[in-house]
Amino acid sequence: MMFLNFRRVRKCQRVQLMTTCLLLSVMMVCWEQLDNSVVNHVKSYSFRYLINRFSYINKSLTIPRNQARIFSNFHYLMDHPDKCIGKDVLLLLFVKTSPENIERRKAIRSTWGNETYIQNTLGVTVKVVFALGAVHIKKTEPLWSKRSGVGFQDQLAQEDRLHGDLIQQDFLDSFHNLTLKLILQFHWMHSHCAHARFLMTADDDIFVHMPNLVSYLQDVSSRGVKDFWIGRVHRGAPPIRSKESKYYVSFEMYPWVAYPDYTAGAAYVVSSDVANKIYHATLTLNASIYIDDVFMGICANAVGVSPQEHVYFSGEGKAPYHPCIYEKMMTSHGHIEDIYDVWKAATHPQVKHGTSGLIGKLYCAAVKMTLLCKPYHFNTYPCKAAFS
Ligand SMILES: *[C@@H]1O[C@H](CO)[C@@H](O)[C@H](O)[C@H]1NC(C)=O
Ligand SMILES: *[C@@H]1O[C@H](CO)[C@@H](O)[C@H](O)[C@H]1NC(C)=O
Ligand SMILES: *[C@@H]1O[C@H](CO)[C@@H](O)[C@H](O)[C@H]1NC(C)=O
Ligand SMILES: *[C@@H]1O[C@H](CO)[C@@H](O)[C@H](O)[C@H]1NC(C)=O
Numbered sequence: 001m002m003f004l005n006f007r008r009v010r011k012c013q014r015v016q017l018m019t020t021c022l023l024l025s026v027m028m029v030c031w032e033q034l035d036n037s038v039v040n041h042v043k044s045y046s047f048r049y050l051i052n053r054f055s056y057i058n059k060s061l062t063i064p065r066n067q068a069r070i071f072s073n074f075h076y077l078m079d080h081p082d083k084c085i086g087k088d089v090l091l092l093l094f095v096k097t098s099p100e101n102i103e104r105r106k107a108i109r110s111t112w113g114n115e116t117y118i119q120n121t122l123g124v125t126v127k128v129v130f131a132l133g134a135v136h137i138k139k140t141e142p143l144w145s146k147r148s149g150v151g152f153q154d155q156l157a158q159e160d161r162l163h164g165d166l167i168q169q170d171f172l173d174s175f176h177n178l179t180l181k182l183i184l185q186f187h188w189m190h191s192h193c194a195h196a197r198f199l200m201t202a203d204d205d206i207f208v209h210m211p212n213l214v215s216y217l218q219d220v221s222s223r224g225v226k227d228f229w230i231g232r233v234h235r236g237a238p239p240i241r242s243k244e245s246k247y248y249v250s251f252e253m254y255p256w257v258a259y260p261d262y263t264a265g266a267a268y269v270v271s272s273d274v275a276n277k278i279y280h281a282t283l284t285l286n287a288s289i290y291i292d293d294v295f296m297g298i299c300a301n302a303v304g305v306s307p308q309e310h311v312y313f314s315g316e317g318k319a320p321y322h323p324c325i326y327e328k329m330m331t332s333h334g335h336i337e338d339i340y341d342v343w344k345a346a347t348h349p350q351v352k353h354g355t356s357g358l359i360g361k362l363y364c365a366a367v368k369m370t371l372l373c374k375p376y377h378f379n380t381y382p383c384k385a386a387f388s
Pocket of ligand 3: 063067287
């Protein structure tokens with residue numbers, strides 16, 4: 001009896017043990033998932049205050065000026081130092097582009113980035129320039145020969161002769177050199193366009209509702225706002241430690257659990273006083289962290305500037321196509337082929353017709369709520385945009 005019982009107990013325990021083990025391993029697997037997303041975010045968000053409030057990031061990333069210079073000391077392959085001279089520039093708009101994105105630049109020039117249109121229709125001077133690095137030289141790819149190396153650089157020079165809007169420095173144009181492109185923009189503005197009232201930096205697959213943006217910036221400017229930095233804000237974002245990710249950042253590069261608050265690199269605007277402060281921050285900071293918008297956050301943190309959210313600046317998201325959205329939108333991400341259509345639709349004089357007056361406003365409130373407040377629908381403007 002005893003023996004049997006004992007064996008029963010043993011068996012029971014074994015089952016229990018095995019179940020526990022199974023449960024534990026399931027939990028561990030899930031936990032890792034949880035840990036990577038939820039816990040990391042909760043942890044980083046709770047450290048956000050410390051990160052934004054104190055200056056230890058600034059202290060630890062400050063390096064001697066002569067060493068910081070290596071991040072900005074690139075030779076200009078193409079430049080237009082006279083762009084802004086003698087003009088009352090409301091906005092200097094840098095589009096971050098890559099040499100091969102010829103079609104995207106073409107689309108921007110003939111839609112929202114058309115300086116002549118902006119001057120004639122909106123009555124202000126906006127300077128749109130493209131920031132790019134040097135062309136990859138692919139010696140081993142004969143098929144690419146036309147587009148690689150020297151030949152392709154010639155093609156770019158020809159594009160530039162036609163449009164006069166490429167600002168190119170001699171660093172390799174690559175994802176991991178985006179911070180160098182950011183530094184280029186602030187240094188160029190400091191040297192050649194310091195009197196522009198605002199600086200904007202945008203991806204080359206962004207759509208900018210230029211009329212809305214211009215009237216918004218005119219308003220901000222007339223109120224004499226300082227320390228202005230606006231876009232889609234990432235608050236307390238954690239560094240990604242998974243090596244497979246494009247955004248992987250090592251502990252050596254950035255040891256803390258959260259980044260300072262920053263705006264999504266897709267498109268954001270700063271006032272000229274902020275641009276000047278950021279320029280000065282880049283003179284003493286270690287810019288080896290290659291995520292450019294994060295580095296912008298680090299610079300801003302060092303000079304005591306924090307970003308503000310604008311619900312109609314998109315991060316990764318694409319705006320829904322609708323006149324009620326066009327009435328308010330500032331930027332929308334991920335537009336390549338459709339950019340001509342969106343521009344035409346968004347700036348059509350008829351757009352304002354259906355959306356004005358009491359009926360129009362009620363109609364648009366309902367439409368925006370349906371478009372933006374769907375549950376599990378994050379990839380666009382936030383729900384609160386429907387009520388602004
Ligand atoms: C820019 O706009 C002007 C005036 O509206 C127009 O004449 C010109 O063709 C446009 N440029 C491009 C590249 O589309
Ligand atoms: C960045 O540019 C520099 C200068 O051209 C180059 O040496 C380096 O390999 C580039 N880095 C990356 C990650 O592409
Ligand atoms: C900048 O940071 C990198 C790590 O991200 C480090 O390897 C490098 O030594 C630092 N540069 C200076 C000048 O301290
Ligand atoms: C960041 O460091 C620089 C140089 O060490 C210092 O002048 C500046 O005041 C610091 N900023 C903050 C916000 O502590």
